[in-house]
Amino acid sequence: MQWLNILIQGSLLGGIYALFAIGLSLSFGIMRLVNIAHGDFIVLSGYVALVVVQGTGLDPFSSLLIVVPVMFIVGYVLQRGLLNQTLSGGLLPPLLVTFGISIIIQNGLLQGFGAYDHRLQEGPIETASLHLPGSIDIGVFPLLVFAVAILSIASLQFLFYRTGLGRAFRAVSDDAYTAELMGIDNRKLYALALGIAMVFTAIAGVLFGIRTIFDPAAGPIRLILAFEAVIIGGLGSLWGTLVGGIVLGIAQSVGAALDPTWQILAGHLAFLAILIVRPNGLFPRTRD
Amino acid sequence: MTLLRTQNLSAFYGDFQALFGIDVTVEQGETVAIIGANGAGKTTLLRSIAGALTTAPQSVLFDDAPIGDKTPHDIVRLGIAMVPEGRRLFQSLSVEENLMLGAHSGRAGPWSLKRVYELFPRLHELRHLPSTSLSGGQQQMAAVGRALMSNPRLLLCDELSLGLAPVIIRDIYQCLGAIIGEGTTVVLVEQDINRALDASTRFYCLQEGRLALTAPTKNFDRAALTAAYFGM
Numbered sequence: 001m002q003w004l005n006i007l008i009q010g011s012l013l014g015g016i017y018a019l020f021a022i023g024l025s026l027s028f029g030i031m032r033l034v035n036i037a038h039g040d041f042i043v044l045s046g047y048v049a050l051v052v053v054q055g056t057g058l059d060p061f062s063s064l065l066i067v068v069p070v071m072f073i074v075g076y077v078l079q080r081g082l083l084n085q086t087l088s089g090g091l092l093p094p095l096l097v098t099f100g101i102s103i104i105i106q107n108g109l110l111q112g113f114g115a116y117d118h119r120l121q122e123g124p125i126e127t128a129s130l131h132l133p134g135s136i137d138i139g140v141f142p143l144l145v146f147a148v149a150i151l152s153i154a155s156l157q158f159l160f161y162r163t164g165l166g167r168a169f170r171a172v173s174d175d176a177y178t179a180e181l182m183g184i185d186n187r188k189l190y191a192l193a194l195g196i197a198m199v200f201t202a203i204a205g206v207l208f209g210i211r212t213i214f215d216p217a218a219g220p221i222r223l224i225l226a227f228e229a230v231i232i233g234g235l236g237s238l239w240g241t242l243v244g245g246i247v248l249g250i251a252q253s254v255g256a257a258l259d260p261t262w263q264i265l266a267g268h269l270a271f272l273a274i275l276i277v278r279p280n281g282l283f284p285r286t287r288d
Numbered sequence: 289m290t291l292l293r294t295q296n297l298s299a300f301y302g303d304f305q306a307l308f309g310i311d312v313t314v315e316q317g318e319t320v321a322i323i324g325a326n327g328a329g330k331t332t333l334l335r336s337i338a339g340a341l342t343t344a345p346q347s348v349l350f351d352d353a354p355i356g357d358k359t360p361h362d363i364v365r366l367g368i369a370m371v372p373e374g375r376r377l378f379q380s381l382s383v384e385e386n387l388m389l390g391a392h393s394g395r396a397g398p399w400s401l402k403r404v405y406e407l408f409p410r411l412h413e414l415r416h417l418p419s420t421s422l423s424g425g426q427q428q429m430a431a432v433g434r435a436l437m438s439n440p441r442l443l444l445c446d447e448l449s450l451g452l453a454p455v456i457i458r459d460i461y462q463c464l465g466a467i468i469g470e471g472t473t474v475v476l477v478e479q480d481i482n483r484a485l486d487a488s489t490r491f492y493c494l495q496e497g498r499l500a501l502t503a504p505t506k507n508f509d510r511a512a513l514t515a516a517y518f519g520m
Binding site: 164167168170173174175177178179180181182183184185186232284 | 338340343359361364365369370372376379380381385388389390392396411434438
């Protein structure tokens, strides 16, 4: 029973990792953009929510109504104004530019908010839990996060495979040159893609900020977790990303059960193990 | 009426100059073949017209408006569509999705999914399959259909016959006849000279990035073409 509990808690933990990873998975899948600042955008979303909560008195969930559009615009403008210019020169320029953005965000937050920890307070739901037989307790909030992760991926899956915009995204991902010849404005599409990626980054950032404390330097570890979830799941596969997050969450739970100091390490070890056995991840889709 | 005109068109890949002052005109409703040896600049000429290579604005005129500096997606909207060399269907899209993507620019006109399926009935049977599962000839039909979906006034075809069996090539060129019959102006790039000359009314022969010869496809001097083609 104890192991079943660990499995369940680990899977739920995987939900937040999957949410971390969706934005990264999208921007890599569509435009081969490796966004080093991704973790910092998650943290930035948390701070934007903090400002909204403090400024308007809204609760963190409702603050999403403002944080999501704000981050969409940030993504759209960033891609249109800056990152599009880096995409023609191979893999290195976007890496360097987003690395720079990462440093700017971290130091900007440090300047604006100080090095203290912050948290978003959502009230009783944070600690509420469901009691299941066999002395298994499921936290309502982790369950909610997990449901949001599944819903997010399902809605993206719908967007990609059932709409004209999704068709255009897949075409550009396959062959950007030919997509242009078919009348697609790649630059506009890329801007939309990063905007959409930022929507899920915003959701991840706010839920993460309710779940745990964050500070200006919290980004890079989120980036690593997101990377690991994307790579375990296989590049370009959204459901794979969810599975990757769950694998990571379960590995961490198992590690923590063996020895609390092993939690993070166990996740990284699981990542390395999968990288050795299946270098392309579990469900690879993207071809290069 | 002149639909397309290039004047003193030069095109570059970085520092490398691929075209040197090309003057080509294409009249409305005409079918023009561009022929030449490997590396003569045929594909570069098509790419310059389609906007995939940026040139001086005035060096490509469509409907008397300068388009040399426009992006490919703007040019599709104006009514120029390209069937790229090697077909380049989108691998993760089904056949029908590939065709629908061709209509992305939203231009009105005679071509629709229904009309493309009438032209290529085989594609209708295969419409839900991934484009990668098609044979070379079927892929070429899908690539032509995809270009038609944008309802172009000018259709650029780059090496329709590339890698296909002669009987398939014949089928595709028959369909091209129907497309031309619809009033679409066509520019054909081919290495298969006889095929290109049969299908067209006029030809240009390129040689090392320069125009070597132009003539109607009826009653021209074969020896002059040989000389222009091989540079002898």
